[in-house]
Amino acid sequence: MRQSGGISLGFVSDQRVRQLERKLRTKEERIVVLETENSLLHLKLAECQGLIGRSTDEASQLYFVSEKQQNLHKSLPSLVIQELHATIQGLKQDLKNLHSFALERSRDFQHQYKNHLYQVLTAVQKIQLQNEAMQTFQTKAFDLEQSLQEVTERYEKEKRKRRVLHNSLIELRGNIRVHCRIRPLLLFDATPGHSVSHNRHKKLSEKVAYAADDETVLVKCSRPGHASINKLFQFERVYSATESQDAVFADVAPLLTSLLDGYNVCIMAYGQTGSGKTHTMFGPLSGDNFIFSTEDGPELGIIPRATEEVFRLISEKPPGSLWVEVSVVEVYNNEIFDLLAKDSYGTVFGIKREVVTTKEGKSDVPFLTYETVENAAEFLQLVNKGLQLRVKHPTLVHAHSSRSHLIVTLTIAMTVLGDSIGTLWADEESSQKLSKVLSCTFPQQLREDKTTFSSRASSPAHSEPTEKPKHIKTKLQLVDLAGSECVGMSGVTGAALRETSFINRSLSALSDVLGAISEQRSHIPYRNSKLTHLLQDSIGGDAKLLVMLCVSPCQKYLAESLQSLGFGTRARQVQRGQVKKRNPLVSSKSK
Structure with missing residues (x-):
């Protein structure tokens, strides 16, 4: 100045x-x-x-x-x-x-x-x-950033190693993998009920469930007149509300390679009504149809992505060496319905089926419809037809609430040589050998008689007796469970109330089975529900089971969220022993 x-x-x-x-x-x-x-x-x-x-x-x-x-x-x-x-x-x-x-x-x-x-x-x-x-x-900040980046990379590397080792430990113990996904707040979370004041509803719509990190769920539990308590739940993977369908499937994809290695795989979505199970499993919903177009690629769920991945893996194997079948069933009011069954006019409609236990102690559904598919598009088309028959009913919690448990099963049947599936595609020589053996065998013939296989080799190099062919089936079960719900909150009456009762009882039976397995009881109550009886091979059998917990973040769903998180915690404690590969089944008619 x-x-x-x-x-x-x-x-x-x-x-x-x-x-x-x-x-x-x-x-x-x-x-x-x-x-x-x-x-x-x-x-x-x-x-x-x-x-x-x-x-x-x-x-x-x-x-x-x-x-x-x-x-x-x-x-x-x-x-x-x-x-x-x-x-x-x-x-x-x-x-x-x-x-x-x-x-x-x-x-x-x-x-x-x-x-x-x-x-x-x-x-x-x-x-x-x-x-x-x-x-x-x-300069110091740049050095610190470099050091932080190096430490972060080392941390991520060590975390991946730890996760691989943890998964290996889970596989050796036969534990059930449990992932948890917290959905974002939705419009109906902010819509007050008829008997709820605005201030009361505002408190109920507050967010109380968070992803503390990628393995921990933090739930803030508070009651009037009491101090707030934070509860932590640990799982193999936790997805925050901002993580995409791509992130979810990235952790699911490694399980799919186990199908062609001879393992059964089951992916099950569990959670209350409106917590995002069907969206996680299928993707966007348009009316009563699920959209499986490439335009909605980022929003596609586990089922369409898993199908694409399975057929991609199959395309890398020798042609004609395996085929794929699909079945779609629902468990509604403790009854099993075949959603791909057709009448004499070719019209698809649900037919009641029964689940039985075979001599080998496996669960089976006689006369269940299996459709052979050649690619992912055919598979998804059949699944969409089955979904048209799935029972749905609107509630106060969710406008498209599923009133049944849906089980989509993709079965891969393969023919191998040798004592185990590990000899299949072991090297280029064995692959060429298998191709020569299968060159004179038509896939249609294999579908008509899957217990018969003829080995024909015209080359002089294979004039000596060949190994007996063996048939192996592995299956991928994709389960979208009906949501557990509180009758007072959902506001259901009449037939919907009866549906809710059956849903809650079947889910309770599922929880009882997990508790019995984790406590290593001599008797496992699989037959207390058609759902647990149908999923017996996946829950306590020889399948790699992944439970995808879906949780709502709202205060008004706190009790249901804690119940779901408790279910996932019990599932993690289950030790079934090492999951084994499917043993080759030698055909008695093979020459």
């Missing part, structure tokens, strides 16, 4: 000096003009005096005139010069005063200039020091 004030005063002084100098020059020019006029008058006077001798009259006249002019000329320049002289003296005095003032202002300006220059130099030095410090901090 002082610098700008000093510069402004000096500028005004310079302007005033220039103005006075201009006035001085103007006056001096005026003096020069007047002196020139005076000289001209003297010249005219001399001319007049030279003409006096011409005539007396003219001389007298001229004398009179010249006398008059002379007096006039003598008096006029004298007055003007005096005025000009006085003006010039005044201007000189003003100029002298201004010069003194300008010198004083200049000295003051120089003094202020030096002060401000010193301040600027000091500020520049400080800025340079700060820049050097900033560069030092930036």
